[in-house]
Amino acid sequence: MGFALEQDKHYTYRDYLTWPDDFRCELIDGKIYLMTPAPLLAHQDVAGEIFTQAKLALRGKSCRAFIAPVDVRLPSPAEADENTDVVVQPDVFVVCDVGKLDRRGVRGAPDWVVEVLSPSTAGKDQIEKRRIYERHGVLEYWLVHPTDRILTIYRLINGEFGKPDIYPLEEQTPVAVLPGVTIDWNELAPYLRDDDL
Template sequence: MGLALKDTQHHCYSDYLAWPDDMRYELIDGNAYAMAPAPDLAHQDVAGEIYLQARLALKGKFCRAFIAPVDVRLPKQNEADESIDTVVQPDVLVVCDSSKLDRRGVRGAPDWIVEVLSPSTAGHDQIKKQNLYERHGVKEYWLVHPIDRVLTVYRLIDGEYGKPELYELNGETQVSVLPDIVIRWDELATRLPVDY
């Protein structure tokens, strides 16, 4: 994740839609953040495996799993899409309320979000996005640390993320807000490079 654009303009979704397709950005409270170039293969393997397991677990259920890039618009109130100033693209997400889905992606907080950390995005995902997802009511937020092989889990309780829970990437971990989803780590962990 790059630095915010160097201008002082407050951006919104109408600006975002007008930007060139070859440059990907996320908007957080009107600040535009250039997204890093395509993630490395290990990052994609982790995100893809989590998405696959979630999608298979939800087959025939109401909830739907998605993998980036999908625009998630997070309105502050009930403003029109064009005025929304926060649009993110989580690595993996699940939405259980079909009224939040439209042709442009998701409008409103997903139930579960997973971000796979890389050196260029770790601080952004661990601080800025953690605060953002808490504020918008994402029920469960996972940060997967492929280098350290650690999972950090935040769960929303009374509108706040409490102390995070830490797990090693082995065995299995159930998504508490989506009990049908259990992520199994062992095979994936064997595919991660030792020096990643």
């Protein structure tokens, strides 16, 4: 790695910007979460297909779809960028407020976030990141479970994620916060084979 990290130190975006480009991590409440080696090809296929469908559905609209790696900084209100201690890289996400976009990525909560679960990241995505996305105002959070072939959806209601809705990865699922955007799971069927997951 070429540099030392202190186990109990609280890190911020200021620190994050000094780290080498090949040191991939996320910051959640100042704690470093190392990114695993590149995900399996099936994970990338699923994320890529969701991104492609969203991007095509949003063509000509003000909302923009993104796919990892893009830094999403989630500061507290009025917090300076360098003091932000939450920097994540969702698998797929959409931002409708172009004022949140800058040359370094995104500052503020996306409207829609999708995380494709893998064994090495499932706990972080379902616990830490769900809590962070709720706290910072992500309107809709999808957890795609390719192995189990289910989709868990959290929607922000009165500042909190309510009880999740759970669906099979079948037919189509509309994105409630993005009218006109629907994910067609039939298009993902080739990427959901048991031997690839």
